[in-house]
Amino acid sequence: MTTTPADVLRAAAEKLRVLAAAVSAPEARYQPFHADGTDVTQGRSPGMYDVAKTETVELADYIAVLHPGIGLALADWLETTAGYYAPGPTHPTHVVHALAVARQILGTTTETRATVADMQPETVAHPATTAWTVEYKIDDDTTWYYLGTYSREGADFMVRDLANRDTETRLVRATTTYTVEPAPAVTEEPEFAGPRQCGHDDYHDAHEWADLPHIWCPGHSLAEEPGR
Structure with missing residues (x-):
């Protein structure tokens, strides 16, 4: 798996x-853990429950953080x-x-x-492209409104500019990716047996279909064309 x-x-x-x-x-x-010199303890305040005794103060401090x-x-x-x-x-x-x-x-x-x-998979067709959209709110409105799509530098400029006007903004990143997808399976074209009515049935009688599938018959088979 x-x-x-x-x-x-x-x-x-x-x-x-x-x-x-x-x-x-x-x-x-x-x-919380607490560090007291090289001792590490656990509890609401230092010294309640022993956790570890370390070789250095720095190691005790590090353990206490985690x-x-x-x-x-x-x-x-x-x-x-x-x-x-x-x-x-x-x-x-x-x-x-x-x-x-x-x-x-x-x-x-x-x-x-x-x-x-x-x-990254090995199916990348083209490098991904990224666009930055700036959206904003008006006063107590809960709706975000579209302002525009920019380069990252342009979007940062617009956000800073709107911040000076006491407008709430947000930056939205849109990334477009291009991947190679599996091709559909190739299947054989169905064979059409005749005689059956063709597409121009209002012009002539029914006859067997042309040599190639899906040929739109103009009133005769391909075999009847000159040179065939």
Whole structure:
């Protein structure tokens, strides 16, 4: 079975949830880790429950940052990001970077950065094109209105210009991809047996069809044409 980038992201999210559950405290307020020198503890305040004793202060500080609550939040992010993946030649930047994180969690790579090439199939016909659309709201209206489509630089300029006028805006990216799709299967043309009425039945009597299928008979078969 083929493993997609979405599968990798969800697998990493599940691994984080399992690990976080194993070290989670009963209540969220007791989840944080605390560093006190080279000691790491867990609880509402430092020193409540021992977690680890490290060789350096820096390592204790680092462990304290990555408490179970952070792991669960990261798992939610990976799970959500998996929903943005779709097969194609390009993918949103946040999907690409999330894949790098997921691979680190799963231990499938030592690389700290993924590239779009990691997720590109070999069916790209032409480079993808990207357009940037600026939309805006008027006062308390909930509807977003189309302003225009620009290059990235032009869109950034319009957003900054409207910001100076206290207008709420948003930037929408539209990416068009071009992929090579499988050709339809070639099937043999059906054979038409005669005699049967042809397309010019109001001009002449029924007769056998012409030599080639789908020929629109002008009142005779191809065999009757001069030179055949």
